[in-house]
Amino acid sequence: MKRRTFLKSSVLLALAKTAFAQGTPTTLILLGTQGGPNVSLTRSEASSVVMAGGQPYLVDCGYGTVRALVEAGIRANDVRNIFLTHLHNDHTADLAALLSHKWTGGQTNPPPAAVYGPFGSKAMVDAAIAFFKADAEIRIVDEGRTVRPEALYAGHDLSAPGVTEVFRDERVTVKAVENAHFPDRAKEKMPYRSFAYRFNVPDRSIVFSGDTAYSTNLIELARGADVLVCEVRGTGAAVGQQPPNARGAAANTESIARHVIETHSSAEDVGKMAAAAKVKTVALSHLVGGGGQRGGAAADPFTAEIKKFFDGEVIVGRDQMKI
Numbered sequence: 001m002k003r004r005t006f007l008k009s010s011v012l013l014a015l016a017k018t019a020f021a022q023g024t025p026t027t028l029i030l031l032g033t034q035g036g037p038n039v040s041l042t043r044s045e046a047s048s049v050v051m052a053g054g055q056p057y058l059v060d061c062g063y064g065t066v067r068a069l070v071e072a073g074i075r076a077n078d079v080r081n082i083f084l085t086h087l088h089n090d091h092t093a094d095l096a097a098l099l100s101h102k103w104t105g106g107q108t109n110p111p112p113a114a115v116y117g118p119f120g121s122k123a124m125v126d127a128a129i130a131f132f133k134a135d136a137e138i139r140i141v142d143e144g145r146t147v148r149p150e151a152l153y154a155g156h157d158l159s160a161p162g163v164t165e166v167f168r169d170e171r172v173t174v175k176a177v178e179n180a181h182f183p184d185r186a187k188e189k190m191p192y193r194s195f196a197y198r199f200n201v202p203d204r205s206i207v208f209s210g211d212t213a214y215s216t217n218l219i220e221l222a223r224g225a226d227v228l229v230c231e232v233r234g235t236g237a238a239v240g241q242q243p244p245n246a247r248g249a250a251a252n253t254e255s256i257a258r259h260v261i262e263t264h265s266s267a268e269d270v271g272k273m274a275a276a277a278k279v280k281t282v283a284l285s286h287l288v289g290g291g292g293q294r295g296g297a298a299a300d301p302f303t304a305e306i307k308k309f310f311d312g313e314v315i316v317g318r319d320q321m322k323i
Contacts, residue, residue: 031068035288037090065094084117085210086194096128112152118193125155179212222277234289271309
């Protein structure tokens with residue numbers, strides 16, 4: 001069995017090296033860089049794509065992802081593997097929209113789309129299919145469609161308390177580990193978890209922190225990576241700000257501010273983790289309380305603090321940025 005596994009891995013690696021030798025470099029596209037649940041005209045919610053060997057691998061699917069894919073020139077039907085860091089709505093709100101539009105867009109052939117994530121991901125995919133059940137049944141009758149959505153889409157609950165390989169194909173190897181987004185007191189009361197992911201491709205390695213406070217697990221996962229896509233929160237009043245469209249949220253201000261401070265990374269945290277992991281480049285995304293507007297040149301409240309600890313390149317992400 002070990003010999004067969006080794007041979008399979010060797011074949012996949014050889015195919016991947018051939019593909020990348022043919023001139024298709026890996027590209028990271030930041031689709032949505034908004035930090036937290038907020039509908040904004042300047043940034044979409046959390047979502048990124050790793051383009052490896054010409055194939056898109058989607059990480060998170062916050063509100064605005066479907067439109068952002070179109071803007072990036074990526075067809076929804078070409079997205080076959082989706083990785084969720086955790087199940088907060090600013091990382092998942094467009095999942096049902098993506099799957100339903102893939103189906104109505106004519107996806108009828110395997111391989112189906114697979115959604116990978118922590119506990120609850122499978123149930124979320126099932127719920128997404130239930131969401132557009134009526135649409136599917138109408139179109140099956142009215143348009144003569146023969147392939148049902150549940151035959152095409154599947155969710156997979158992963159477990160990664162330590163660094164764990166969770167996916168492999170001829171282009172990428174994906175590893176995951178639990179990060180520090182949920183405090184222990186919360187995890188004692190629920191089965192939900194939050195992940196960071198590492199994509200190893202022949203020409204580079206890209207790590208996604210997910211939402212997290214300072215995390216030794218993330219440092220271990222990110223060691224020597226070419227790019228660390230890391231979330232970051234600002235300081236001061238911006239940390240506890242409510243979304244402008246939230247009503248009656250004032251009563252929750254204290255708990256939300258506490259949540260943001262305890263479960264997200266400050267610029268200092270980002271700098272220390274990047275330095276400890278010895279990554280080459282930090283690309284900031286999921287910007288909470290700063291970072292300016294899409295395409296703008298607003299003041300950068302993060303880099304100077306990060307540079308106190310990390311001497312590599314720091315990029316403040318914006319939507320549709322390619323790295």
